[in-house]
Amino acid sequence: MPSEKMQIVATVGMRDRQKILALNGPLTIHTIFNFQTAVREESTAAVIIDFSGVPFMDSAGLGALVGARVALQKTNRQLAIAGLNTPVKALLDMSKVSSFFRIFTTVEEAQAALA
Amino acid sequence: MSADQDTSIELIAPDRSRQTVRVAASPFLIGRGSDSGNHLQLNDRRISRQCAAIISEGGQYYIENRGQKLGIFVNGEKTDHRQLNDGDVISFGLADSYEIIFRSSSNGAVIPDMMTLIGKMPDTQTTPGTGAGLSKLNLLLEASMLLHSTLPLQAVLSTVLDHAIAVTDADRALLLEPDETGKLQPRFARGAGLVRLPSESFSPSQTALRMALEQRSSIITEDLAQADSGLQAAQSIVSQQLRAVVVIPLYAGGRTLTTESGTRHRGDLLGALYLDSRRRAAFSKLDRQILDALAVQAASILDNARMVERERQRQRLEQEVNIARDIQQALLPRGLRDFPHLKVAGINIPCLAVGGDYFDVFKMADGRTAFLIADVSGKGLGAALLTTMLQGALSGLMLGADPAPMFRHLNNFLCEHAEVGRYATVFFAILHNDGTLEYINAGHPSPLLLRSGDATEPFTEGSCPVGLLPDVEYRVASIKLHPEDTLVLFSDGITEAVDPEDAMYGIDRLRALFAGRVDPALDYLQQTALASLREFSRGASQADDITLLLVRYQPSAEEAAAASQ
Numbered sequence: 001m002p003s004e005k006m007q008i009v010a011t012v013g014m015r016d017r018q019k020i021l022a023l024n025g026p027l028t029i030h031t032i033f034n035f036q037t038a039v040r041e042e043s044t045a046a047v048i049i050d051f052s053g054v055p056f057m058d059s060a061g062l063g064a065l066v067g068a069r070v071a072l073q074k075t076n077r078q079l080a081i082a083g084l085n086t087p088v089k090a091l092l093d094m095s096k097v098s099s100f101f102r103i104f105t106t107v108e109e110a111q112a113a114l115a
Numbered sequence: 116m117s118a119d120q121d122t123s124i125e126l127i128a129p130d131r132s133r134q135t136v137r138v139a140a141s142p143f144l145i146g147r148g149s150d151s152g153n154h155l156q157l158n159d160r161r162i163s164r165q166c167a168a169i170i171s172e173g174g175q176y177y178i179e180n181r182g183q184k185l186g187i188f189v190n191g192e193k194t195d196h197r198q199l200n201d202g203d204v205i206s207f208g209l210a211d212s213y214e215i216i217f218r219s220s221s222n223g224a225v226i227p228d229m230m231t232l233i234g235k236m237p238d239t240q241t242t243p244g245t246g247a248g249l250s251k252l253n254l255l256l257e258a259s260m261l262l263h264s265t266l267p268l269q270a271v272l273s274t275v276l277d278h279a280i281a282v283t284d285a286d287r288a289l290l291l292e293p294d295e296t297g298k299l300q301p302r303f304a305r306g307a308g309l310v311r312l313p314s315e316s317f318s319p320s321q322t323a324l325r326m327a328l329e330q331r332s333s334i335i336t337e338d339l340a341q342a343d344s345g346l347q348a349a350q351s352i353v354s355q356q357l358r359a360v361v362v363i364p365l366y367a368g369g370r371t372l373t374t375e376s377g378t379r380h381r382g383d384l385l386g387a388l389y390l391d392s393r394r395r396a397a398f399s400k401l402d403r404q405i406l407d408a409l410a411v412q413a414a415s416i417l418d419n420a421r422m423v424e425r426e427r428q429r430q431r432l433e434q435e436v437n438i439a440r441d442i443q444q445a446l447l448p449r450g451l452r453d454f455p456h457l458k459v460a461g462i463n464i465p466c467l468a469v470g471g472d473y474f475d476v477f478k479m480a481d482g483r484t485a486f487l488i489a490d491v492s493g494k495g496l497g498a499a500l501l502t503t504m505l506q507g508a509l510s511g512l513m514l515g516a517d518p519a520p521m522f523r524h525l526n527n528f529l530c531e532h533a534e535v536g537r538y539a540t541v542f543f544a545i546l547h548n549d550g551t552l553e554y555i556n557a558g559h560p561s562p563l564l565l566r567s568g569d570a571t572e573p574f575t576e577g578s579c580p581v582g583l584l585p586d587v588e589y590r591v592a593s594i595k596l597h598p599e600d601t602l603v604l605f606s607d608g609i610t611e612a613v614d615p616e617d618a619m620y621g622i623d624r625l626r627a628l629f630a631g632r633v634d635p636a637l638d639y640l641q642q643t644a645l646a647s648l649r650e651f652s653r654g655a656s657q658a659d660d661i662t663l664l665l666v667r668y669q670p671s672a673e674e675a676a677a678a679s680q
Binding site for chain 1: 540
């Protein structure tokens with residue numbers, strides 16, 4: 001199996017009340033708990049998830065990502081995702097959930113857009 | 116008296132206190148007062164001054180009546196002269212008076228464990244009669260048989276306590292087991308006479324317990340009046356007027372390791388046997404050896420019983436899973452028959468005992484045929500539960516309900532119970548007799564449409580999976596099938612199957628497999644797909660369930676004619 005470990009690095013964004021969570025590793029059933037904890041710990045108005053270090057995502061990862069989106073929406077906060085590779089984007093598309101996310105090519109674009 | 120004999124009597128006074136006296140002379144005279152030169156003086160006016168004598172002759176001991184008017188009784192039988200065996204109870208025909216237990220034990224042999232004790236049994240049997248030593252060995256034998264018994268743990272441990280009481284002649288016995296923090300807690304208690312005591316009311320001497328655990332060895336105190344001062348002063352011992360305390364820590368692995376610094380135990384602490392008495396105790400060397408051997412047995416029983424219990428639990432769980440699997444397999448359409456205008460083949464291979472995938476084909480009340488494939492996120496029992504619930508809900512569509520509101524309802528139901536933490540992708544389709552296919556694709560990979568040798572994915576129109584996002588709309592889309600059109604519905608366990616190098620099978624490979632084939636039998640297609648998957652994965656273990664459903668539209672001649680008009 002490919003490495004089932006994921007590191008998450010949290011940094012502050014260019015603008016106020018933005019937080020960037022850079023994921024490094026696959027987002028799968030083995031790593032979603034880390035992911036969920038990291039998202040829960042954030043209380044900023046906007047959270048950008050940097051997927052450029054995520055090689056793939058499974059159905060549990062998709063569930064966790066949608067869960068994060070729903071949780072932030074409930075508290076009127078924004079979620080954006082950036083740096084998706086082709087397999088990850090394909091899973092979002094196939095599952096018809098792409099339209100529920102603000103998806104950006106790069107983290108910089110996401111930061112600029114989430115004013 | 117021979118050197119390897121340690122002969123004594125245990126004197127039980129009218130107040131039930133006990134005292135051990137060596138039988139150091141022959142004849143050994145018993146009677147009231149000292150006037151008659153009695154070795155054992157009994158203070159009861161009903162007992163004659165010259166009462167009885169114990170005589171040693173040729174290595175055997177005998178009791179003789181020397182003038183006790185009411186008679187001498189051995190084990191309740193009146194006698195004037197009789198041979199004594201270990202454990203025989205001598206009484207004087209009086210209520211509330213003295214009793215004497217004759218003790219004669221072999222002393223020379225080191226008895227390290229039960230097997231040695233059992234090995235000695237033929238020797239013991241060559242001597243006539245059965246004594247207390249043998250009956251104690253029997254306790255050990257029984258204990259060892261319990262190892263192989265199928266009694267509940269509670270019963271086995273109760274018996275161990277009863278045996279320990281029998282060996283030590285204690286008032287009560289307690290089994291303690293460590294709690295999560297490792298502190299020993301009373302588990303249950305037994306009293307002399309095979310009675311059950313409430314363990315809560317039993318406050319064992321914590322000092323004695325601590326000493327036993329610190330030393331990792333048994334604490335056997337015959338008489339606290341002469342014991343280690345720390346133990347003597349211990350509060351519970353004083354307040355409960357205890358005279359004798361035995362603590363035997365029980366360790367996994369059973370075996371005792373004897374070193375020069377004493378007896379040490381290895382292995383995890385399983386618990387402790389605790390016995391106490393308000394009377395002074397007297398343990399012969401054999402008693403102690405039997406007690407040690409019994410403790411080894413007790414630890415084995417505890418260890419074994421726990422393993423058995425764990426194994427039973429595992430088996431129960433396995434049984435439950437097997438039942439779940441049987442139910443799930445039984446819920447799949449059995450012996451997929453062909454429907455009037457639909458040929459069907461399907462297979463579901465869960466990667467665990469139960470799966471998160473399922474497919475179904477059913478005829479609706481209005482004559483149309485519905486088929487679907489569903490894939491619940493995750494796998495195993497959790498996914499299977501949701502799968503089965505989903506199947507029940509969707510089978511309701513058989514009655515002709517409108518699928519879109521049904522999906523909305525299912526989706527919101529699952530989102531409201533977000534703790535379930537799972538969602539499902541579903542491809543659901545209803546085939547009209549004229550070839551019109553209405554479908555809802557809830558986040559499932561598009562089935563392949565095989566038409567005239569081409570394999571395409573036309574069912575991309577769709578909504579997101581059920582249970583993922585609340586208040587999603589599910590739309591019904593429609594496509595027209597031609598006669599002999601074949602749909603390949605599959606779960607991502609197929610496209611995401613991996614080879615040993617972690618390469619994925621992929622949709623392209625699946626499409627290529629089916630492309631260029633015109634009208635082969637569905638069973639053949641299914642077999643080909645599974646063979647291709649097997650060949651690709653080269654034995655690599657698969658992480659997901661594999662489900663394949665093939666349906667082919669085959670209208671009757673009239674329907675085909677009607678459809679083409």
